Amino acid sequence: MSITAAWSRLDAWLAQHAPATYAVLAPPATDADLRIDLELPPELTESLRCHNGVTAWANLLPEALPSSAAQIAENWQLRMDLAADVDGFAVHPPEPEPYWHPAWIPWADGDGDLQVIDLRPGPTHGRLGMAAHDGTGDFTASWPDLTSYLSEVVHSLHHGTGVNGWYPYLTTHQELWWDRGPDQQTVNDEPLVRVPRD
Numbered sequence: 001m002s003i004t005a006a007w008s009r010l011d012a013w014l015a016q017h018a019p020a021t022y023a024v025l026a027p028p029a030t031d032a033d034l035r036i037d038l039e040l041p042p043e044l045t046e047s048l049r050c051h052n053g054v055t056a057w058a059n060l061l062p063e064a065l066p067s068s069a070a071q072i073a074e075n076w077q078l079r080m081d082l083a084a085d086v087d088g089f090a091v092h093p094p095e096p097e098p099y100w101h102p103a104w105i106p107w108a109d110g111d112g113d114l115q116v117i118d119l120r121p122g123p124t125h126g127r128l129g130m131a132a133h134d135g136t137g138d139f140t141a142s143w144p145d146l147t148s149y150l151s152e153v154v155h156s157l158h159h160g161t162g163v164n165g166w167y168p169y170l171t172t173h174q175e176l177w178w179d180r181g182p183d184q185q186t187v188n189d190e191p192l193v194r195v196p197r198d
Contacts, residue, residue, distance in 0.1 A: 003043055006150035007050035013157050017195065018176040024056045029069050036073040041117055041126065043146040044072075044107050061153060062166035062178045063130065064108035064115040075106040075114055079131070097129075097137030104131060107146065117146060160197045168195045 001009075014022035029052035034045065053068030054060065067075065079100045083089050088099030106114035112133035118124060128149050129139035141164050143149040156163045157176075166178045169192035176195075177187055184192050 001147065001151045001154070003046040003147055003150060004050060006147065006154050007047065009154045010150065010157070011050075013154070014176065017157075018170060018174055020174045021058045021060055021176040024054045024058045024060070026052045026055050026068065028052060033069045036069050038073045038076055038105070040069070040072070040105060041119060041146075043126070044105060044117060047107070047146060047150075058175065059177045061108065062163045064110035064113065066108045067106065071109065072106055075109060076104075079104075079106065079114070092136075095136045097139065099136050100131060101137065104129075104137065106131065118142075157195055158197070160195055169193060170195055 011022065011025070014025075028050060029048040033052050034040070034048065040048070047066070048069050051066065053066050053071060057065065060066070080102065083098070083100035086099065089101065091098050101118075101120065103119040104116035105119060106116050108115040114131045116129055116131050116137070118127050118129055118139065124139070126145040127139060127142045128146060129137055129142045131137045143152065152163050155161065157168050160168070162182065163178075165180055167180075167182045167184070169177045169179060169184060169187075171177050171187065171192060172190055177192060179187065179192065182194070186192055
């Protein structure tokens with residue numbers, strides 16, 4: 001499945017089952033939107049050509065919310081500045097990863113914890129991982145690429161399975177909600193319903 005096909009299936013599912021969440025998806029990125037001071041991998045450019053982030057907060061994806069091209073550039077520069085101030089480019093054992101690496105592209109943001117695409121050369125090039133705002137990079141539960149991640153999200157929505165321990169629910173306001181564990185009952189005292197299986 002391609003990035004475009006994954007977003008197309010995700011869009012269709014949201015439009016049918018969670019229209020309130022579907023409504024916050026931003027329109028596709030334009031050529032002007034993509035003129036940022038950061039080279040993006042083709043997968044991410046294709047994703048941004050589907051949706052340039054979101055227009056408001058939503059629990060759209062497990063772990064983090066997709067960023068716009070401008071937000072990606074801003075978050076990358078912020079982490080570069082922070083890492084320079086705290087010796088954050090170096091690995092400090094026993095941690096296997098640094099706080100930040102210039103070849104990490106922060107495609108999604110979870111309240112400051114960034115889901116990154118790892119563009120370092122080698123066999124793991126393109127994998128997804130997390131870079132915590134107060135920790136180090138973590139690739140222990142990663143996907144080989146953005147396409148695999150979005151495909152897993154689509155599969156989860158259609159079959160009710162989890163994505164790294166996050167499970168999809170629907171709120172009473174027709175919103176998608178990801179939560180830990182397959183047996184959550186409420187969020188903020190509102191009932192949650194497991195997504196219907198196809």
